[in-house]
Amino acid sequence: MFKRRIPLFILAFVGTLLIVSVFIPPMENLGEDFTLFFDIIAVFAFFLGGGNLVRIHFGKLRRRKKDWGFSIVTLVAFFFMLTIGLLKVSSVGGVWNIPLLGIGDPAAIAASPTTEGSWFQETFNYVINPLQSTMYALLAFFVASASYRAFRAKNREATLLLLAAFIILLGRTPFGMELTRWVPESFSVLQIPNMAIWIMNSPNLAGQRAILIGIGLGVVSMSLRLILGIERSYLGEDRG
Amino acid sequence: MEAFFEHFRLWLAAFLTLGIFSFLYKDNPWYKLTEAIFVGISAGYWFVVLFWDNFHGKFWVGAGEYSINWVVAKLTGAQAPPPPDSSIDFMLWVGAFLGLLMLLRLVPKIGWISRWPLAFIVGSTGGLWLINYFASNVMVQAQATMVPLFSSAFGTGFDQNADAVIGALIIFLGTFSGLVYFFFSKAHTGVFGGTARVGVFFLMITFGASFGYTVMSRMSLLIGRIDYLLGDWLGMIK
Numbered sequence: 203m204f205k206r207r208i209p210l211f212i213l214a215f216v217g218t219l220l221i222v223s224v225f226i227p228p229m230e231n232l233g234e235d236f237t238l239f240f241d242i243i244a245v246f247a248f249f250l251g252g253g254n255l256v257r258i259h260f261g262k263l264r265r266r267k268k269d270w271g272f273s274i275v276t277l278v279a280f281f282f283m284l285t286i287g288l289l290k291v292s293s294v295g296g297v298w299n300i301p302l303l304g305i306g307d308p309a310a311i312a313a314s315p316t317t318e319g320s321w322f323q324e325t326f327n328y329v330i331n332p333l334q335s336t337m338y339a340l341l342a343f344f345v346a347s348a349s350y351r352a353f354r355a356k357n358r359e360a361t362l363l364l365l366a367a368f369i370i371l372l373g374r375t376p377f378g379m380e381l382t383r384w385v386p387e388s389f390s391v392l393q394i395p396n397m398a399i400w401i402m403n404s405p406n407l408a409g410q411r412a413i414l415i416g417i418g419l420g421v422v423s424m425s426l427r428l429i430l431g432i433e434r435s436y437l438g439e440d441r442g
Numbered sequence: 443m444e445a446f447f448e449h450f451r452l453w454l455a456a457f458l459t460l461g462i463f464s465f466l467y468k469d470n471p472w473y474k475l476t477e478a479i480f481v482g483i484s485a486g487y488w489f490v491v492l493f494w495d496n497f498h499g500k501f502w503v504g505a506g507e508y509s510i511n512w513v514v515a516k517l518t519g520a521q522a523p524p525p526p527d528s529s530i531d532f533m534l535w536v537g538a539f540l541g542l543l544m545l546l547r548l549v550p551k552i553g554w555i556s557r558w559p560l561a562f563i564v565g566s567t568g569g570l571w572l573i574n575y576f577a578s579n580v581m582v583q584a585q586a587t588m589v590p591l592f593s594s595a596f597g598t599g600f601d602q603n604a605d606a607v608i609g610a611l612i613i614f615l616g617t618f619s620g621l622v623y624f625f626f627s628k629a630h631t632g633v634f635g636g637t638a639r640v641g642v643f644f645l646m647i648t649f650g651a652s653f654g655y656t657v658m659s660r661m662s663l664l665i666g667r668i669d670y671l672l673g674d675w676l677g678m679i680k
Contacts, residue, residue, distance in 0.1 A: 204554070204555075205554045205557070208558060208561075209557040209558055209560070209561035210561070212558055212561040212562055212565060213561040213562075213564055213565035213568070214565065215565070216561075216562055216565035216566050216569060217565040217566070217568045217569035217572075218569065219569065220565075220566055220569025220570055220573075221569050221572055221573060224573050233569075233570050235533060236566040236570070237570075238500060238534065238537060239534075239536055239537035239540065239562075239566075240537075240563060240566070241495075241496040241500055241537070242496055242497065242500060242501045242534065242537030242538055242540075242541055243537055243540050243541045243544060243559055243562075243563060244492060244496060245492045245493060245496045245497040245501075245541060246538075246541030246542065246544045246545055247541070247544055248488065248489050248492050249545060250544065250545065250547060250548070251485070252485060252489050253548075255481075255485050269474060272474050272475065272477075272478040273478070275475060275478035275479055275482065276478040276479075276481050276482040277482065278482065279478065279479045279481070279482025279483045279486065280481075280482035280483070280485050280486045281486070282482075282483075282486065283482065283483050283485075283486025283487055283489075283490065284486045284489060284490060287486065287487070287489075287490025287491075287493075287494075288490060288493065296443060296444065314494065315490055315491075315494055316491075322487075322490060324451065325483060325487075326487060327451075328451040328452075328454055328455045329454065329455070329458060329479065329483050330480075330483055330484060330487060331455075332455040332458050332459050332667070332670070333458050333459075333462060333476065333479070333480045333483075334480075335663045335666060335667060336458070336459045336462040336463065336663075336667050337462055337480070338659075338660060338663045339660060339663040339664035339666070339667045340462055340463065340465060340466070341660050342657065342660035342661050342663070342664045343466055345653075345656065345657050345660060346657070349653070349657075358643070359642055359643065359646045360646075362643055362646040362647055362650065363646040363647070363649055363650040363653070364650065365650065366646070366647040366648075366649075366650025366651050366654065367650040367651070367653045367654040367657070368650075368654070369654075370650070370651050370654030370655060370658075371654045371657060371658065374654075374658050401647060401651055402651060403609065404609050404612045404613060404616075405612060405616055405644050405647040405648070406647055406648050406651040406652075407613055407616075408587075408612060408613045408614075408615070408616020408617045408620065408644050408648075409616060409620055409644045409645045409647060409648025409649075410648055411583045411586070411587055411613070411616075411617040411620070412616065412617045412618075412619075412620025412621050412623070412624065412641065412644065412645065413620070413645070413648070414579045414583050415579060415580055415583050415584060415617070415621060416620075416621065416624045417575070417579055418575045418576060418578070418579025418580035418583070419580060421571050421572070421575040421576075421579070422572050422575060422576050422580070424568070425568035425569070425571055425572035426572065428564055428565070428568040429565065429568050429569070429572075436560060436561070436564050437557055437561075
């Protein structure tokens with residue numbers, strides 16, 4: 203009863219309430235209030251997530267599993283970031299501020315941890331930012347190698363995909379512009395940059411719209427399945 | 443000291459960048475080290491951001507601090523805080539209460555209670571998204587797809603130039619045929635199958651264009667990293 207029916211009731215009640223609230227003017231802000239609740243719940247959910255990270259890496263350390271040394275690095279990095287972020291550690295002009303420990307300027311306690319000069323923001327700028335962009339940049343190599351192997355004009359569909367990608371790639375580079383500069387202005391639509399623009403604004407837009415409408419209808423049907431209690435996988439049940 | 447930190451930061455970012463790039467050779471300890479740093483630092487970053495923005499900025503300032511002060515004042519007999527103004531919203535305690543229920547997952551015997559806040563999240567997401575997605579993804583997109591080609595303001599003629607009219611027709615045809623392709627409740631045969639096939643062509647162009655854009659964005663990031671290494675770090679590019 204408590205384990206299955208109450209969650210189903212909460213879900214159906216809250217879901218229906220939010221749908222109905224859209225049509226009742228005094229309740230129209232209910233969605234914003236509930237979004238605020240989400241934000242607060244997310245912090246507690248992150249306690250679980252962060253706790254799980256610590257538990258897993260401590261477990262690897264305790265059992266001396268393969269690559270346990272890197273678990274130490276992960277844990278040190280995690281606690282370092284927590285410490286400098288939660289204590290709002292900063293050093294501006296050689297002056298240290300740790301307002302929560304009473305060191306330095308006490309007014310710094312009101313500053314956001316992402317203020318320029320804070321260690322937290324510096325770590326973001328010089329550690330997270332380069333790591334993140336390099337991770338994504340690394341994908342350029344893998345995408346290039348995968349497309350070399352996978353892109354074969356085997357049939358009409360594959361040829362269309364290949365051509366569209368090729369034109370978009372060329373159309374966004376100076377090389378693409380140079381390649382078709384000789385095409386007279388009266389046929390400017392055949393210049394690669396213009397072809398790229400046309401592809402983006404016409405057939406691509408049509409495909410995007412079909413996908414967006416499909417996603418919209420999919421979300422509506424999934425929401426209905428959840429609210430009506432047909433979809434119960436969030437409770438850890440496989441059967442609908 | 444400042445100069446030392448300036449150099450340290452430049453070298454640190456370069457060390458981490460090269461560590462990630464070292465994966466192009468093969469999986470190696472340098473890459474694993476940077477990966478471990480990335481995981482730890484990112485998790486810590488998001489925890490801190492959520493704590494200060496959501497917990498402190500929304501709950502603590504909005505209700506938590508006042509409530510705790512009031513309870514402490516009542517318990518200790520100290521002077522109670524002044525009556526709450528409009529910035530205090532006690533409803534925020536609902537979010538905090540549900541959040542606390544979520545932590546019960548850590549207590550095996552009553553861990554099932556953590557399904558309640560989960561049901562709240564799923565239910566409100568479903569309720570909000572049902573309306574929002576239907577309005578923005580279905581109605582707005584359908585409306586933008588079915589634009590009028592004729593207008594009384596233009597007599598019996600088209601209301602736009604030939605390019606725009608052909609473009610509008612292509613968009614309608616592509617969207618409609620794409621949707622037909624996504625309709626799996628009917629066998630894709632005959633006219634229906636032919637329309638679905640046209641839809642596949644449009645979808646392929648879309649995927650090709652998205653692929654081209656993704657490659658371009660990754661390339662631009664790669665150029666940015668190389669620019670950092672050769673410019674900011676080594677000073678070879680002025």
